Amino acid sequence: MLFKKPSNPLEGYSKLEKGTHSENVEDLFLVCPKCKKNLSSGEISDNLHLCPYCGYHFRMNARQRLNLVCDEGTFEEIDAELVSKNILNFPDYDKKLTNARLESAEKDGVVCGFCEIGKNKTAIFVMEPYFMMGSMGSVVGEKITRLFERATEQNLPVVGFTVSGGARMQEGIISLMQMAKTSGAVRRHGDAGNLFLCVLTDPTTGGVTASFAMEGDVIVAEPGALVGFAGPRVIEQTIRKKLPEGFQRAEFLLEHGFVDDVVNRRKQKSYLAQILKMHAREARA
Amino acid sequence: MFSKILVANRGEIAIRIIRACKEMGITTVAVFSEADKDALHVHLADESYCIGGPLSKDSYLNMTSILSVALATKAEAIHPGYGFLSENAQFAALCEENGFTFIGPPSRVIARMGDKATAKETMRAAKVPVIPGCGLVESLEHAKKEAEKIGFPLLIKASAGGGGRGIRLIHKMEELEGGYQSATMEAQSAFGDGSVYLEKYLRPVKHIEMQILADGCGNVVCLGERDCSVQRKNQKLIEESPSALLPQKTRQKMIDASIRAGIAADYRGAGTIEYLYDPADGNFYFMEMNTRLQVEHPVTEMVTWIDLVKWQIRIAAGVKLDFAQKDVEVRGHAIECRITAENPHQNFRPSCGKIEMLFIPGGPWVRFDTAIYQGYTIPPFYDSMIGKLVVYAKTRDEAIRKMRAALCELIIEGIEHNADFEAEILSAEEFENSTYTTDFIAGFLG
Numbered sequence: 001m002l003f004k005k006p007s008n009p010l011e012g013y014s015k016l017e018k019g020t021h022s023e024n025v026e027d028l029f030l031v032c033p034k035c036k037k038n039l040s041s042g043e044i045s046d047n048l049h050l051c052p053y054c055g056y057h058f059r060m061n062a063r064q065r066l067n068l069v070c071d072e073g074t075f076e077e078i079d080a081e082l083v084s085k086n087i088l089n090f091p092d093y094d095k096k097l098t099n100a101r102l103e104s105a106e107k108d109g110v111v112c113g114f115c116e117i118g119k120n121k122t123a124i125f126v127m128e129p130y131f132m133m134g135s136m137g138s139v140v141g142e143k144i145t146r147l148f149e150r151a152t153e154q155n156l157p158v159v160g161f162t163v164s165g166g167a168r169m170q171e172g173i174i175s176l177m178q179m180a181k182t183s184g185a186v187r188r189h190g191d192a193g194n195l196f197l198c199v200l201t202d203p204t205t206g207g208v209t210a211s212f213a214m215e216g217d218v219i220v221a222e223p224g225a226l227v228g229f230a231g232p233r234v235i236e237q238t239i240r241k242k243l244p245e246g247f248q249r250a251e252f253l254l255e256h257g258f259v260d261d262v263v264n265r266r267k268q269k270s271y272l273a274q275i276l277k278m279h280a281r282e283a284r285a
Numbered sequence: 286m287f288s289k290i291l292v293a294n295r296g297e298i299a300i301r302i303i304r305a306c307k308e309m310g311i312t313t314v315a316v317f318s319e320a321d322k323d324a325l326h327v328h329l330a331d332e333s334y335c336i337g338g339p340l341s342k343d344s345y346l347n348m349t350s351i352l353s354v355a356l357a358t359k360a361e362a363i364h365p366g367y368g369f370l371s372e373n374a375q376f377a378a379l380c381e382e383n384g385f386t387f388i389g390p391p392s393r394v395i396a397r398m399g400d401k402a403t404a405k406e407t408m409r410a411a412k413v414p415v416i417p418g419c420g421l422v423e424s425l426e427h428a429k430k431e432a433e434k435i436g437f438p439l440l441i442k443a444s445a446g447g448g449g450r451g452i453r454l455i456h457k458m459e460e461l462e463g464g465y466q467s468a469t470m471e472a473q474s475a476f477g478d479g480s481v482y483l484e485k486y487l488r489p490v491k492h493i494e495m496q497i498l499a500d501g502c503g504n505v506v507c508l509g510e511r512d513c514s515v516q517r518k519n520q521k522l523i524e525e526s527p528s529a530l531l532p533q534k535t536r537q538k539m540i541d542a543s544i545r546a547g548i549a550a551d552y553r554g555a556g557t558i559e560y561l562y563d564p565a566d567g568n569f570y571f572m573e574m575n576t577r578l579q580v581e582h583p584v585t586e587m588v589t590w591i592d593l594v595k596w597q598i599r600i601a602a603g604v605k606l607d608f609a610q611k612d613v614e615v616r617g618h619a620i621e622c623r624i625t626a627e628n629p630h631q632n633f634r635p636s637c638g639k640i641e642m643l644f645i646p647g648g649p650w651v652r653f654d655t656a657i658y659q660g661y662t663i664p665p666f667y668d669s670m671i672g673k674l675v676v677y678a679k680t681r682d683e684a685i686r687k688m689r690a691a692l693c694e695l696i697i698e699g700i701e702h703n704a705d706f707e708a709e710i711l712s713a714e715e716f717e718n719s720t721y722t723t724d725f726i727a728g729f730l731g
Binding site: 002003004005006007008011 | 644686689690692694705708712
């Protein structure tokens with residue numbers, strides 16, 4: 001190239017004031033990362049956010065997942081009003097929260113409530129990838145803890161969908177402490193003889209993997225989901241070795257005994273319903 | 286008006302002057318050294334004459350050769366540009382004696398402003414702020430008395446000083462005695478002259494200069510400031526007008542002081558008053574007066590729409606200024622980057638050679654003053670500046686963007702140059718928020 005590109009930032013653009021998600025061209029058209037086919041966003045949203053050609057599992061927001069797995073009209077949300085505050089006065093956190101709320105149309109990174117799946121009553125939480133990549137701050141931790149506590153009181157199972165970049169660094173130690181708090185609630189729920197069924201979706205990492213995501217009685221993953229603590233690049237740089245193909249992917253984890261099954265999104269509802277049914281019968285007996 | 290002007294310079298400034306003359310209908314005479322026979326000014330002028338060997342002292346500083354050409358070609362005036370003979374009082378006097386108009390102030394003004402002590406004295410008398418200091422101190426007691434008046438921190442400087450020797454930075458009265466003794470002893474042994482004087486020590490400062498035009502008929506106008514604080518070893522790299530950091534109140538004070546300075550110096554023509562501006566306390570101090578056209582004059586031209594070279598010529602020809610201070614309006618923002626044939630990665634080593642490929646940036650309000658062309662060979666004998674890229678825009682932010690884009694468009698192949706380095710400076714935080722002071726580049730280079 002004869003001419004260099006000037007380093008001018010986009011006029012009127014601020015990273016912190018990006019438009020809502022659907023304004024981006026990439027949202028109208030995208031390329032499947034697996035089979036590289038060009039897809040329109042309408043095409044995949046009509047198809048459970050799966051690639052119609054190769055079945056690649058695209059990311060899906062929390063409400064869409066609830067629609068997918070809950071019996072129609074049964075979902076009742078709880079703790080919807082909880083919002084995070086910038087307790088540490090972390091620079092730009094307020095703006096990030098505002099943007100995350102705009103981008104995801106959620107108040108924080110998880111949606112909790114009760115529903116029926118195949119007529120089995122259950123507590124459910126679904127994490128929201130479009131809210132700061134489902135990072136766990138005080139509100140996410142508190143909502144999940146409360147859900148487990150209520151489920152324990154009512155002797156209900158919990159179904160959880162995880163997607164997370166880990167603990168929310170903008171809340172510092174308070175977000176790390178959520179790991180212990182949620183783990184405690186999961187344990188008490190389990191000690192009371194209740195089932196926790198966890199579905200790991202792409203990506204589930206960091207403090208969420210290190211706490212409740214890996215504490216399910218039954219742990220399943222979506223095909224191709226990345227599940228780990230540190231990401232593959234960090235590990236490669238630390239151990240200075242090339243990682244094996246498919247490392248930290250759902251299928252690799254199944255092979256090595258970290259998850260119980262890999263379940264396609266299309267079959268998830270019937271799969272969950274069946275497990276809930278089996279465990280409900282056992283509990284009654 | 287003059288019908289023929291001899292341009293006693295080379296490079297981009299010779300081109301700038303010849304262009305102004307062409308627009309004004311004036312015939313031009315170029316002079317050149319043996320190394321410059323292919324230079325652009327030689328071809329652009331109506332007549333061109335070789336005046337000596339490649340070294341400046343044999344050609345562009347060769348007063349007799351230049352004056353002989355002026356005589357032989359019947360030129361009426363001589364424009365010295367900047368550098369070379371532009372601030373040489375003797376040359377100006379020789380022009381006057383031989384009946385040529387020297388396009389600049391009278392030789393006596395050049396001489397007076399060229400002497401730092403006299404210049405400061407003139408300014409002090411005209412109530413232009415000068416760095417607080419005193420004359421030679423005779424004893425420690427005298428030094429203490431003066432130090433109290435000046436305030437701390439201050440510098441003890443050897444009168445015969447140079448190279449940083451005989452200079453002491455004093456923070457408080459207790460340090461004065463020791464500093465005074467060691468400075469005088471060091472000065473005595475280094476220069477054989479132990480006399481010292483005191484001067485206020487300034488923190489990081491901005492180099493802000495004010496452009497004036499005086500018509501010699503009592504009219505002096507000030508065309509606003511230029512911030513020239515982006516300097517490497519006292520060589521300016523980027524200049525801009527106006528300065529974003531200068532409060533309007535201070536600007537007005539500096540404009541008033543500069544007009545007083547112009548009157549006190551009995552000035553005629555285009556001149557520049559250089560100040561040190563302390564952004565911490567808002568004070569400014571006279572540094573020196575340049576009795577010539579400045580390299581960075583285009584930024585003032587862009588924001589005021591006043592052609593400084595044409596006015597230099599008009600004033601020399603006896604034309605009165607047709608505008609007053611109230612008509613001077615600074616609009617928008619202009620930035621100039623000096624493009625030099627130097628390699629910033631090798632300690633700014635000069636580069637010379639043949640320009641294999643040249644692409645000059647364009648678009649609205651982009652100006653490139655240069656004397657190079659594709660196929661031209663840059664000789665090793667002269668200044669390494671090969672062009673001045675100037676942009677103008679409504680706001681400073683837009684001007685910076687325009688400059689970044691223009692620098693990327695500038696292609697000069699065959700030699701090394703500093704365009705990328707200039708772009709890096711433009712993106713530095715200190716430049717973007719315009720807080721940079723004269724020590725910025727030293728820190729930037731680490």
